[in-house]
Amino acid sequence: AQSVTQLDSHVSVSEGTPVLLRCNYSSSYSPSLFWYVQHPNKGLQLLLKYTSAATLVKGINGFEAEFKKSETSFHLTKPSAHMSDAAEYFCVVSGRNNNDMRFGAGTRLTVKP
Amino acid sequence: KAGVTQTPRYLIKTRGQQVTLSCSPISGHRSVSWYQQTPGQGLQFLFEYFSETQRNKGNFPGRFSGRQFSNSRSEMNVSTLELGDSALYLCASSPWTGDYEQYFGPGTRLTVT
Numbered sequence: 001a002q003s004v005t006q007l008d009s010h011v012s013v014s015e016g017t018p019v020l021l022r023c024n025y026s027s028s029y030s031p032s033l034f035w036y037v038q039h040p041n042k043g044l045q046l047l048l049k050y051t052s053a054a055t056l057v058k059g060i061n062g063f064e065a066e067f068k069k070s071e072t073s074f075h076l077t078k079p080s081a082h083m084s085d086a087a088e089y090f091c092v093v094s095g096r097n098n099n100d101m102r103f104g105a106g107t108r109l110t111v112k113p
Numbered sequence: 114k115a116g117v118t119q120t121p122r123y124l125i126k127t128r129g130q131q132v133t134l135s136c137s138p139i140s141g142h143r144s145v146s147w148y149q150q151t152p153g154q155g156l157q158f159l160f161e162y163f164s165e166t167q168r169n170k171g172n173f174p175g176r177f178s179g180r181q182f183s184n185s186r187s188e189m190n191v192s193t194l195e196l197g198d199s200a201l202y203l204c205a206s207s208p209w210t211g212d213y214e215q216y217f218g219p220g221t222r223l224t225v226t
Contacts, residue, residue: 036217043117043203043217090156103156 002027004093006104014112019078021107023091026072033074034092035065038106044090050074061085086111115140117206117218125224131192134221138185138206144168145187146215147179150201159202162187163210191223199225 007022025031032051036044048059055067065076074091091104118137126132138145146169147159158171162181179189185206191198201222205215 034214041219043119043219044205045217046214049214101158105155 002029002031002093002095002100002102004091004102004104006089006091006107008107009105010108010110012110012112013081015083016080019076019081019085019109021076021089021091021109023074023076023104024072025074025091025093027093027095029095032094033065033067034094035059035063035074035076036090036092038088038090040087047076047089081109081111083111083113085109117204117216119202119204119218119221121221122219123222123224125226126194127226128194128196130194131190132194132223134189134191134202134204134223136187136189136204136206136218138187138204139216142206142208142216143185144207144210145181145185146205146207147187147189148203148205149173150203150220151199156203159189161210168210194225196225199223 003026005024013019034049035047037047038044047063048057048065050057050067058064063078065074067074086109088106088108090106094101120135136145144163146161148156149159150156159173160167160179161169165181176192181187201220203220204218207215
């Protein structure tokens with residue numbers, strides 16, 4: 001069984017400050033982990049993925065995430081927030097099949113000027 | 114490459130009616146998955162089609178069905194609509210089944226009145 005918990009439903013940061021979106025997972029397998037972003041009235045866009053290669057994964061738009069097996073975490077970070085980063089972010093854990101995929105509840109990121 | 118397209122983007126139906134949603138995957142992609150997104154339940158997996166065959170199915174009633182054509186385009190059908198079926202329906206494509214990197218379309222917003 002797999003599950004994912006996004007620890008914050010809403011995060012608010014000021015433009016230019018760091019972003020941290022937290023995700024913990026549980027998996028019976030060696031998991032694949034993803035972060036997706038969803039802007040209003042849009043579909044989900046893949047930011048980055050971890051598939052048992054390097055534990056520090058770099059994605060698009062300056063985002064990165066670190067896989068920590070001992071902490072079962074896959075937190076998403078960005079050094080400096082931009083107004084365009086305001087969106088909903090989803091952490092996803094997957095197993096062998098698509099019906100094993102579990103989406104987190106989402107974290108809404110607000111970026112203040 | 115053109116992205117995943119979904120039609121229509123918005124739809125209003127009456128309880129008891131049926132509806133068909135369409136999804137065109139990225140050219141060359143053979144797997145199409147469908148998801149339902151609601152504020153209460155978040156993102157839930159409906160089913161996946163690959164090579165015109167349903168490969169995986171989520172935990173939804175039989176009123177939800179789908180199919181895939183030889184050109185990989187997919188349709189999803191919901192019969193006997195209920196108010197609770199109001200949601201954003203997202204389609205995602207990937208090159209192969211089990212390839213968890215999915216590319217999402219913008220979604221179809223279904224409202225049941």
